[in-house]
Amino acid sequence: MKSIVKKELLFMLFVLVLASGCKKLYNLPDEKDYLSTNVNFSNKILEPIIGRNNLIGGFNSDNSTTPITFEIVNARYGDGRPVSDIFQKAQTYVWTAPYTGLEKSLAEIEAKRKIEEHQLFEIRSSGQFILWGSATNQLITPRPADSTNFAQDTRFFDIKVKNTGGERLIKDFQIRPFRERPYEPSNDFNAYTGLPAPDPKFPLDKRLRDYIRPYLNNIIGATSNIGLISNDDKKDVVVYIRPFTGGNGHSLRIKALNKDSVEINPAFFNETKWDKMIHGFNLQKTDKYVQYDVAYPIPLVEIPTSYALGGSRAKAELSYSRGSFGGGRTVATFGVDFAIYKTGDWEIVFHFKTDNPKFASE
Known part of the structure; x- marks a missing residue:
């Protein structure tokens, strides 16, 4: 019985060595990650409120291999003008330790967060969008006061989704920020x-x-x-x-x-x-x-x-x-x-x- 098990182990080792040798001999490429053609977002029209941290949307990877990277590209108004205001950088609070509600002083609270510089509008590694609370009506022009949504007033952008298996371009997101409601x-x-x-x-x-x-x-x-x-x-x-x-x-x-x-x-x-x-x-x-x-x-x-x-x-x-x-x-x-x-x-x-x-x- 022991000799049979030993033979099987030796055979499996031989197969692994043979496969490795063939890969080197024929210069076969490494196996690539999988990026589904159906990756998408739950919402392509974003309506955050300026002046508060807004976490928006959800990414559906459709079983694609992680990690996946995201990049905002081709930001423009509906009439073709480039968009830049939402990419300004400003200082904002970021938590470095969990807030529990049990803190006994302002100093204890402040010790759990720090100020970092971030673009006002970003996409996170999870695929969620964030408009940081450091945005103001002066930094980002709110949507029109008459509640219209004309293309020339609307910011459009695309998202490049990428892993080692390839990349996809998801087009025509819109961001229509409401003015500050403090x-x-x-x-x-x-x-x-x-x-x-x-x-x-x-x-x-x-x-x-x-x-x-x-x-x-x-x-x-x-x-x-x-x-x-x-x-x-x-x-x-x-x-x-x-x-x-x-x-x-x-x-x-x-x-x-x-x-x-x-x-x-x-x-x-x-x-x-x-x-x-x-x-x-x-x-x-x-x-x-x-x-x-x-x-x-x-x-x-x-x-x-x-x-x-x-x-x-x-x-x-x-x-x-x-x-x-x-x-x-x-x-x-x-x-x-x-x-x-x-x-x-x-x-x-x-x-x-x-x-x-x-x-x-x-």
Whole structure:
């Protein structure tokens, strides 16, 4: 039995040596990688938003051999003019260690990322496109304010897909970037013009506009003694996400205004978990607002954390309790799920426009 196994092994070794010798003798080429004729992308019309990191699209290799390289070529407008603005280089943040949401200081967060210089628009080794958050309306001209898509205003480009087995040219991608929307929700301004958005119920009335609307639970009006609402029909409470002056360049402020636009003391929101709401530091409470030192964007990364359960939005939620009939307590809550993409000093303002919230017990 052992002699049979030994003979088989010797035969297999002889075949391998013979094959190797033939390859050298006849100068046979090395086996090439496979590049499918059906490689493609899931989307050829890219509509990123300037001012935030946009990962777009997906590449289908159709079982082609990796590694595969990608190159953007022949970038041009529809009238043949060359495109260059999206290939400008700018400094942008790149993570060097995973963000977890458990970091205890701004310094700990900053130690996990660094600034690198990148083209504003790139294709990654995975075949995904990225428009980096360092892009601005000044560096890249947004799509036309009148929402048209004329060829002369549209950037076209092709992608060269290559491995050692060959290359393919996939033609006529389009990139149509929207102007900066530095925060979400952003229904309060027009995505094409950047001007205030019209009221959805009365779009032709220039005196009216749309607002960010919070969610409201058990919020009773102090005067009306009925539940306050915020929708297309009635806007008892609205939200502003806006810059403020006098911060340190990386702060976030949360406050509420009454119907006379006077700040409501945050102490009234006695059930609010201020220290667990925002991934911020150096918490400051005054009789007008609560403020944090934060790292931008918010959320920093689109992964679920205790500060961003869905991954893509953080939450500003205020709550309070008051005595109810029978000796119990009623808890009232209002808030907004939000994101802010631009570094600076920002405030989230809840404005009670028609009636003040009722804090008094029944």
